[in-house]
Amino acid sequence: MYEYFFVLIPRHLPFLMEGAVVTLELSVLSMVFAVLIGLLCALGRTSGQPLLAWAVAAYVEVMRDVPLLIVLLVIFFTLPQIGISLPGFWAGVLGLSLNVGAYLSEVFRAALGAVDKGEKEAGFSLGMSRLEVFRRITLPQAMRLAIPTVGGFFIALLKDSSLVSFIAVSDLMRQGTILIADTFRSMEIYFMVAMIYFCMSFVASRLVRRIETALTPRYLRTAPVSARATALRPDVVAS
Amino acid sequence: MQNIPSTPAPKPLLHIRALHKSYGSNQVLRGIDLSIAPGEVNFLIGPSGGGKSTLLRCINFLETPTGGEIQFDGTRLCHEDGSRFQLAPERTIRAAREHMPMVFQQFNLFSHRTVIQNIVEGPVVVQRRTLEPVMAEARVLLDRVGLLDKADAYPAELSGGQKQRIAIARALAMKPRLLLFDEPTSALDPELVAGVLDTIRMLAEEGRTMLIVTHEMKFAARLASTIHFVAGGVLEESGPPAQIFEAPKSPRLQGFIRSIME
Numbered sequence: 282m283y284e285y286f287f288v289l290i291p292r293h294l295p296f297l298m299e300g301a302v303v304t305l306e307l308s309v310l311s312m313v314f315a316v317l318i319g320l321l322c323a324l325g326r327t328s329g330q331p332l333l334a335w336a337v338a339a340y341v342e343v344m345r346d347v348p349l350l351i352v353l354l355v356i357f358f359t360l361p362q363i364g365i366s367l368p369g370f371w372a373g374v375l376g377l378s379l380n381v382g383a384y385l386s387e388v389f390r391a392a393l394g395a396v397d398k399g400e401k402e403a404g405f406s407l408g409m410s411r412l413e414v415f416r417r418i419t420l421p422q423a424m425r426l427a428i429p430t431v432g433g434f435f436i437a438l439l440k441d442s443s444l445v446s447f448i449a450v451s452d453l454m455r456q457g458t459i460l461i462a463d464t465f466r467s468m469e470i471y472f473m474v475a476m477i478y479f480c481m482s483f484v485a486s487r488l489v490r491r492i493e494t495a496l497t498p499r500y501l502r503t504a505p506v507s508a509r510a511t512a513l514r515p516d517v518v519a520s
Numbered sequence: 521m522q523n524i525p526s527t528p529a530p531k532p533l534l535h536i537r538a539l540h541k542s543y544g545s546n547q548v549l550r551g552i553d554l555s556i557a558p559g560e561v562n563f564l565i566g567p568s569g570g571g572k573s574t575l576l577r578c579i580n581f582l583e584t585p586t587g588g589e590i591q592f593d594g595t596r597l598c599h600e601d602g603s604r605f606q607l608a609p610e611r612t613i614r615a616a617r618e619h620m621p622m623v624f625q626q627f628n629l630f631s632h633r634t635v636i637q638n639i640v641e642g643p644v645v646v647q648r649r650t651l652e653p654v655m656a657e658a659r660v661l662l663d664r665v666g667l668l669d670k671a672d673a674y675p676a677e678l679s680g681g682q683k684q685r686i687a688i689a690r691a692l693a694m695k696p697r698l699l700l701f702d703e704p705t706s707a708l709d710p711e712l713v714a715g716v717l718d719t720i721r722m723l724a725e726e727g728r729t730m731l732i733v734t735h736e737m738k739f740a741a742r743l744a745s746t747i748h749f750v751a752g753g754v755l756e757e758s759g760p761p762a763q764i765f766e767a768p769k770s771p772r773l774q775g776f777i778r779s780i781m782e
Contacts, residue, residue, distance in 0.1 A: 400629070402582055402622075403690075404630075406582060406700075407691075407694060408615065408694075417645055422632050
């Protein structure tokens with residue numbers, strides 16, 4: 282016990298934290314691209330262009346049905362054979378964002394479809410262009426609907442990103458593996474790695490909840506407005 | 521018929537000729553002719569499924585007509601060139617729409633925006649006006665529909681009647697030349713109908729040009745300059761309320777009047 286907390290942790294934590302930073306960078310970047318890919322694909326699928334819709338559907342299907350690890354390995358080891366050579370970090374970003382983007386496209390498609398058609402018509406009847414209707418009416422409402430699911434995917438991504446350790450990216454997982462090869466103390470090191478993943482995911486899930494609350498207008502928050510008003514002002518009940 | 525010296529008719533604000541709309545082989549509108557002069561209040565009545573809502577939606581292009589001509593304020597929005605049906609460019613249609621906003625049966629307020637944001641949305645986004653004067657105008661409009669205290673409420677916090685009065689204010693904020701109403705009271709609880717009808721009556725008294733699809737026959741009879749009876753995709757009969765309700769000519773309209781009197 283004493284050795285773990287006062288010798289092993291101080292000795293190895295800095296090395297693992299370097300990896301944690303890489304994991305964070307990788308996840309955040311991949312998420313940004315995944316959201317863009319997901320949105321564009323959702324639009325492509327609902328565009329009414331059969332060829333585009335078909336291409337998007339095929340991409341989504343492939344990404345969902347092939348293990349992420351194989352996608353990463355193909356990008357890192359096979360693409361160089363046809364002249365596309367990416368450094369491990371960017372190969373990781375590409376693989377992860379293609380994977381999560383495919384899932385998110387379905388999330389966004391559902392969210393965009395859930396926005397009331399009548400509200401879009403109201404926008405058109407005021408003379409808005411299709412882009413204005415999308416930007417002002419459809420997108421803000423769809424985003425609010427999608428946020429909890431997108432947040433969940435980000436937390437999953439934080440952990441799935443450990444697969445990039447297979448393609449020589451010095452992320453948290455790989456730093457841990459290196460330490461274990463060096464010290465043979467697998468249990469102690471894995472526990473540290475797990476704790477770091479846990480802390481990152483925990484903070485991330487709290488952040489997602491914060492964002493969700495901030496984006497939810499008061500009429501949609503769990504407690505009805507009148508109930509909250511009476512809870513805050515007992516005098517209303519008395520009257 | 522009296523002999524009144526004929527004065528030149530005012531130029532129509534909306535002029536529709538031989539308007540057709542079909543979905544595949546299903547013909548919903550089979551050649552509608554209709555003219556609305558500035559300041560007139562026109563009503564569309566008729567049985568459900570007869571095409572009156574489709575006609576209204578074709579006028580501001582929420583549905584694309586499939587034949588015929590629509591002229592709004594001197595601009596041709598669609599016409600037939602020989603046998604080819606042609607639509608005006610999208611920009612022209614959009615520019616026309618902003619002057620004939622629609623009030624919907626289901627209100628269709630932007631649910632993620634407050635009441636005042638709903639009202640300023642059109643003027644700010646479509647007409648690119650600056651926010652402050654638009655906000656001031658929106659408050660005046662809200663006051664006139666009696667809902668100034670709801671400026672910062674969300675639509676979900678309002679009753680149906682309140683929502684519809686906000687929707688009317690949103691349409692008015694565009695400074696429209698023509699107001700379109702698609703069954704504005706059909707989704708309301710009976711006790712909320714009067715408030716919305718009062719608001720529409722107020723607009724009529726101001727001399728606004730309106731085209732209203734409704735099932736409120738008494739209301740139409742009191743307010744209309746002209747009532748159009750639409751059934752089976754054709755405009756069966758048009759005339760002042762007295763003619764439509766007391767001396768209908770078309771047998772179909774006679775049947776319709778009988779059925780609603782029961």
